[in-house]
Amino acid sequence: MVDVNLSEAEKTFIVHGIQDNFREDGRSNEEYRQMDLETGLMSNTSGSARLRLANTEILVGVKAELEEPKPEKPDVGRLEFFVDCSANAAPEFEGRGGEELATEMMNLLYRAYSASTVLDVSSLCLQSGKLCWVLYVDVLLLECGGNLFDAASIAVKAALFNTKIPSVKVRQEEGEETELEVSDDPYDVRRLDVSAAPTVLTLSKIGHNHIVDASQKEEACCLARLMMAVTASGSVTATVKEGRGSLDPDSITEMMQVGKRVGKAVNEKLLETLKEEEQKGLKRKTVGFLR
């Protein structure tokens, strides 16, 4: 994790602020920072999204590839997650320095999307046991400004929403090899239904309170975090406790309640934003990093 060094006095200031539901940047404990989201900006991916959450910058690219399904699950396609912490974000990530954080993020994404209800992976299968779509979801962390897990998961969901899979016709005649016809018409595509896909919500325990969307400074004061993957309907698909400190069962229950409520709101807002952006269609100009 990228750490900032804080003195005891600075930490006390942050903790006292949180006690009074008034954080160092003026937010309340359950408030998110400003988000800036853009989809469909990388032309050689099937779907992409860029998310900027204050100082945190994430770029996600999804590539759809035709492969053989796993032998133990012959009837479903699959998602493969990969996280890369770019050295652009912090010099410590140079070489293999970012791998620990990347693995942690990767595992959480796999866990969040492991529930069968979140995404209809069976529709990604074209021919049982022989051919299916594999969606390679590649997350690139470009700048760290706290709350990386939430930001990454939101960007992933947005990129999946943006993903366009070309339609494929499979023809099989008696005794012959199967023939594939992948459409090259950019409008003859299939979209994924991401309405039940989760986003991660991290609750950081600071003092006796818990906050959402911790900044980097606040993360330095936090002893334990509860990360959960919440869907738009408010169901939780994964939960992970992380950090050096410990949590008692009562506070976990309480945090879960807050997490569900805020997570639901985040998901609703996200879908709304994505649909709004979609409606602009071709008139929308992609800005990317040129802002």
Place this chain on the structure above:
Amino acid sequence: MAGVELLSDQGFRIDGRRPHELRKIECRLGVFRQADGSAYIEQGNTKVLAAVYGPHEVRGGRGKALHDKVVVNCQYSMATFSTGERKRRPRGDRKSQEMTMHLQQTFDATILTTLYPRSQIDIFVEVLQADGGNYCASVNAATLALIDAGIPLKDYVCASSAGFVRDTALVDMNHLEESSGGTELIIATLPKSQQIVFLEMNSRLHEDNLSAVMDRAVAGCTDVYNVLDTAVRDHVGETAAAIGGDAA
């Protein structure tokens, strides 16, 4: 050339450019707040981000520090989704390691290294989308990032490539032109003094044609320089205006 015609009878290239035309360059300085300097550049469909950290204390053991000059540390990596076919690893493969080395040599020759003995400057380059001219875009982005970080340079370093098709030299090759297997000459220059700090050529070329191709590439570098210089001046002007100063 097999299959595709890289230069039409009318003198147009596949993407509609004339032989001497660069792809559209768009760039921005100061993309990130945490890095000491950062820049983003788009050359056609090639998109590159660069970040500069330092000069700072040498990381990873004091043994690496040099007593008379700064350590220039580079890393080149490509996003796994940057290429047509998905890459398995963002860095560490032979190609990226070679790129890292080339960047290091290029900037070692350009940064006024003697000003910061016993220190280190990090240059991190991330290719977000690759469509030919990755080295050139990386160098141009890194130059902008170094300028944004305020690190003293001898001059801008501008890179450009040139190829040779149907007796004509083509500047700033895109991916399709690069992968057709013809000649490609990559050059990085210091535009003011017209010094070449990096040169690489793939495939064979008749000696008689070398100077034509080289001139085209050097002219490309000069064109790149003009674009970069305008971007830097605009950026400095905006920053100066924002803090209430007088734009120079």
